[in-house]
Amino acid sequence: MKDGESVTIPAGSSVQEALLPLISNKQRKQTVAAKIGDELVDFTTLLTKDTVLTPVQIGTDEALEVLRHSTAHIMALAVRDVFGTDVKIAIGPSIENGFYYDFARTEPFTPEDFEKIEARMTQLVREALPFKRTEIASSAAIEKFKAEDEKYKVELIEDLGVETVSFYHVGEFTDLCRGPHLPNSSFIKSFKLLRVAGAYWRGDEKRDVLQRIYGTAFFDKKDLKKYLASIEEAKKRDHRKLGKELELFTIKDEIGPGLILWQPKGAQLRRLIEDFWKDEHYRHDYELLYTPHIARQDLWKTSGHLDFYSENMYSPMLIDDVKYQLKPMNCPFHIGVFNSAKRSYKDLPVRWCELGTVYRYERAGALHGLLRVRGFTQDDAHIFCTPDQLEDEIFNILDLNLHILQTFGFPEYEIFLSTRPEKSVGTDKNWDKSTEALKLALEKKGLDYTIDPGEGVFYGPKIDIKIKDQLGRSWQCSTIQVDFNLPERFKMSYTGADNSDHQPIMIHRALMGSLERFIGILIEHYAGVFPLWFAPVQARILNITDDQAEYSEGVYKNLRKLGIRIEKDLRNEKLNYKIREAQVAKVPYMLIIGDKEKDEGTVTVRLRNGKNLPPMPVADFAAMVDAEVKKGRGY
């Protein structure tokens, strides 16, 4: 049979018995499992009725999943071989990019242990141990595991609440497992243990802490190499490392964890992003707001944050005996602006945006560079509109949203529409109508989306947008949320054409999410090599000898006046040295000035890629930069 083809297998035989005679030798080496519909099964699966089977071959995601799951079992077997059965086993699934297995052991696993485990695994793989499946009554399985003192397995089976469970045996190792698995361990061509970390039994922090060993496996050594290289690449691009090297930001113990200090270059980068953001909002008919960082505690009572968000809020401070709290969100302030005047239906929609800095408590272990902080700036906006305006407003938000993300170099999206959860406020009619409006707006914009049923926030449906970075990792930045709750709590109203009061619908939205986090993502996406339009430094002047210092100063002042982000390196150093430093600093243009340029009133432009442009007048360089910035920024 041909690759990818399906075949009907009569009842009574195992997948292996039925399938192997039908495929070539070459295909046998390539086939690791099979599929019945969407369900993965392995060679040992016994077919109880006539079934349509599709072989699963190396090269598919399913095959990788099976491989990694089996490798997890081999690792568990190796761990038992090396450290004995005092090491208790929990669960060992395949995950994105690899697998893990959770163990309970008194001593921690060390890097040296990894070598031992890997060495043993290599032996086990060579032995081509078959994976065998058996089914057994749950009660018998529980007894077996009780006898072996495997309490995690006992609990798993008890919670399953089924009559029979399946076991997989490989070598001396028997594990409760749904499967499927590889035919035998020889398919495991290349694997690596990556790290060990604590993990709670069943993710519950009140329960035992287990040791989780992470690893990965591939059918091809080249793929493993590629994967390890991509981990290295991610390390090189780590925004914490680049942020230090490029002098963008710093975090100081004495100031506090999760609090960012922007250095001049980082501040410049941020200003450019903020300016672009403000300009685009102005062009899309938004008005800008500024609101304070603290408010009376009563405000947070009214908004409901004290009831359902206080875990993330900092303790109150007393001002003239009145309690105030740092803001975790900007919305109540924007509502305050709305409620500062009597509004007419003719005023709607209002679109108010703010780069609002909020403070939220994050657990110490969650903090991470710019990506997870305690004080951050949301690129926030709130739109107040009538129900009829909702669809158009969502459409316009999507338009602005995608435009901004695209301009920053993110053309790929995953979009999710989350619908009403069980616990929620608002009427069915409102939910249905709003959810429909979100759908229509997405469709009108021609966007594919996935529905996340019941994943909406309690106050309304929402759209989340994930972007993909240069390394293929996805990040959720944008969120667009409809809110029926706050307008009610703050008694918001506008006068309709019928001269009676109506409640506006509120939309919360953030496009970049948090500026800090977005900049962290940008640093990693571009590996610090920013496009000219938002590079904190656009050019650096390098003179060759002191003889051109005065001319260079003039060029510097001239370009700075023209708004070019320019630096000068007029030190008495060799040109090679200065070029190296500018290169390491990832400066887009180096302006080299020797006697020739001084005499002709020009600069020689060296690009980041090492190539030179012919000498050009300073004004031409400024015009070139200007044109490139306009191209990148859009106008």
Next chain:
RNA sequence: GCUGGCGUAGCUCAAUUGGUAGAGCUCCUCACUUGUAAUGAGGUUGUUGUGGGUUCAAGUCCUAUCGCCAGCUCCA
């Protein structure tokens, strides 16, 4: 917050079984006046995160605390 690992100069790192800290870069000085990725010489730099403790002696051991890292957890 939890588990494990870690904390030495501004940065990157070194200090044999405990024996009063060292290198490169940065920075400063001098010489060199240099044409496309590191010129040479000299010099400064630390309460070894912080507080206790053990010891004749602690960067090394114990303890508390702060912070960082990998995960877990959390992220209406």
